[in-house]
Amino acid sequence: MNELNPRTVVAAPSGKTAIPLDAVILTVRTVEFALVIISGMIASSVLMPPTVESGPVYSRIVFVAAVAFAVLAETVGSYDIEAQFSLRQAWQRVATAWVTTTLFLVTLGFLLKASDQVSREWAFGWFMTGGALLLSSRLAMTIWVRRLKRQGIFNQRVAIFGAGPQGARLANYILTTDKLTITLVGFYDDRLDGRVPTSHHGIPVHGNLTALMAAIRGGGIDQVIVALPWSAEARLQAVVGRLALTPVRIRLAPDLASFVFARRPVVLLGDMPVMTLFERPISGVDAWVKAAEDRVLAVLSLAVLGLPMLLIALAIRLDSPGPVFFRQAREGFNNRPFRVYKFRTMYHNRAQDTEIVQASRRDSRVTRVGALLRRTSLDELPQLMNVLGGDMSVVGPRPHAASTRAGGRLFSDVLSSYAARHKVKPGITGWAQVCGWRGQTDTEEKLIKRFEHDLYYIENWSIWFDFYVLCRTVVAVILPRNAF
Structure with a gap:
């Protein structure tokens, strides 16, 4: 149910201009790439004597480091969704990428027998300056992204079809999970004859499937999550068949019993999705x-x-x-x-x-x-x-x-x-x-x-x-x- 998808462009509530999350992550990537280069320039201007004529050598080293950092930061997950909202994870991954970049350059210099051409004072100054700039930048970016999230800038407007116990549990999960970027606009259900309540957790039941289709056509819904028992196969297929004609994302909620493991990740086993109940810790x-x-x-x-x-x-x-x-x-x-x-x-x-x-x-x-x-x-x-x-x-x-x-x-x-x-x-x-x-x-x-x-x-x-x-x-x- 994690809606922190960098490829999702969503409409923000209350008429606010939506900011796609992938644009924010691209900004973070660009800023950190530039900071690696800027930190090298700062180290050169402060620590290198003006008589040094090996400027092109240092420029090439800085550029290689910037590219290596970008690749390593991507590899260790510095730009994953959770790292945009958790400062602890962000700092840990950025620091890992920067230290690994430094070790890569040291190893490369040793193998190419070029380490004696580089000032150790400059290298150490660049390492400290770059690390400080990267961590400070990520602090500022994390504060900014968190503020946007609190304002609902990334939120998708989501409707739940199915106001029974399964829908109620789904709503409770969404409302109590901070990492989701979802605004629940309401429930919809065909059983409006008293078999389902008029609201759950303060969220009203607006109407039947026809009312849901009208709300989608009116542009007020970005995604629908169908929360019906999987045993009701015929009804499930009928509902999904009608919703499939609309230009919004349609998702199927876990079956009622599956909510026990609602926070477990789902992965593909070939083409079949399976739920990972427990991972082996500290593996690989x-x-x-x-x-x-x-x-x-x-x-x-x-x-x-x-x-x-x-x-x-x-x-x-x-x-x-x-x-x-x-x-x-x-x-x-x-x-x-x-x-x-x-x-x-x-x-x-x-x-x-x-x-x-x-x-x-x-x-x-x-x-x-x-x-x-x-x-x-x-x-x-x-x-x-x-x-x-x-x-x-x-x-x-x-x-x-x-x-x-x-x-x-x-x-x-x-x-x-x-x-x-x-x-x-x-x-x-x-x-x-x-x-x-x-x-x-x-x-x-x-x-x-x-x-x-x-x-x-x-x-x-x-x-x-x-x-x-x-x-x-x-x-x-x-x-x-x-x-x-």
């Missing part, structure tokens, strides 16, 4: 990027934290007898069991491997060194080895033991969909943890909040989101809450 190229991110961060972290980890191991051995590391069974990606590594924080003869009881404040099982490690989350550092082994990610939902309880009930009993956390690899740190939902889950509400944050992370993953969580993690370690 994203999975490769996530895996590379995990390995690089794990290796760098072990290189930096190797000595502190040795000192922690020594402190553990001096503080209490027993092994340095604690291994425990956890459930990972696709509910596969694995052994998680942690620094031992409890007395070795009191730690539990089954029927886990979460640590509580002033827990007698926790050692003196263990208490410090838990408050600072340093006991999680050995999980970097789990990351290198492929069982975990640096960022993701925290792994829990299968027997862990919330409010006396198993996690899986509290939430029937709890296993949805296992659609991705568990992480050393996660969105729920940096938002304060860490530590003991002594109530079901705490578990639900943690679960909601984990699902949000899974559905909105990006490499930038991961780095944001890592930055928040540093703050959480410095100012710990709810960890004991």
Whole structure:
């Protein structure tokens, strides 16, 4: 039902001049192409000495970069409809395209052995100037497009044929979905003998199919959505047959039962439309990027934290007898069991491997060194080895033991969909943890909040989101809450 179609020229309500959305997107493309060139000119005029005679070289580089950025921005979805209304998505995609353009130029210069002909000061200045201009421009354009949308400039005038429960649900969906550019002008139905109400959600039922045809002929409707039960095949064909004679778009609403999955995307399987109920998260190229991110961060972290980890191991051995590391069974990606590594924080003869009881404040099982490690989350550092082994990610939902309880009930009993956390690899740190939902889950509400944050992370993953969580993690370690 998403009407944000860049090829649709619509009439705006209240006599306002309609602006086709594709014209707005073309404007955004043109402005950003020009900004790449302008930023190169600014960098040249400010950072290059006036005696430099290699102006044509820099001009060619800037032009190639502008073309590369235009192609990459299109590829990563910078000009998709949702990126025109969501500043977060817009900035993320524009930044990705600009960084990728820079890496492309660096690689091209290396392969052509031409990098020594370019001033590094100019290149860095251009990168910063171009990025600043692109992000500032997209901010202004997003504000402008949102304002036009609020004014109804892009709205199609839509009539719903069928004022029964199916039409009512369709209207409710349209009215409660902000991303749609639709103005509902009313319902139409042939059953005006009391079988259907006179209005739904404040939208009136204007008349029968003949009245709808007259409204279309009068130029007051741009699109009709037929909301009749699919089982009423003969009636459905008769209505569509008459509407097909009019010059407006005709669409068929989902059957009544299909509204359960109304927000799921429809794709073509050959020539047959099918509904995508669930996508595999972090798949394809994203999975490769996530895996590379995990390995690089794990290796760098072990290189930096190797000595502190040795000192922690020594402190553990001096503080209490027993092994340095604690291994425990956890459930990972696709509910596969694995052994998680942690620094031992409890007395070795009191730690539990089954029927886990979460640590509580002033827990007698926790050692003196263990208490410090838990408050600072340093006991999680050995999980970097789990990351290198492929069982975990640096960022993701925290792994829990299968027997862990919330409010006396198993996690899986509290939430029937709890296993949805296992659609991705568990992480050393996660969105729920940096938002304060860490530590003991002594109530079901705490578990639900943690679960909601984990699902949000899974559905909105990006490499930038991961780095944001890592930055928040540093703050959480410095100012710990709810960890004991």
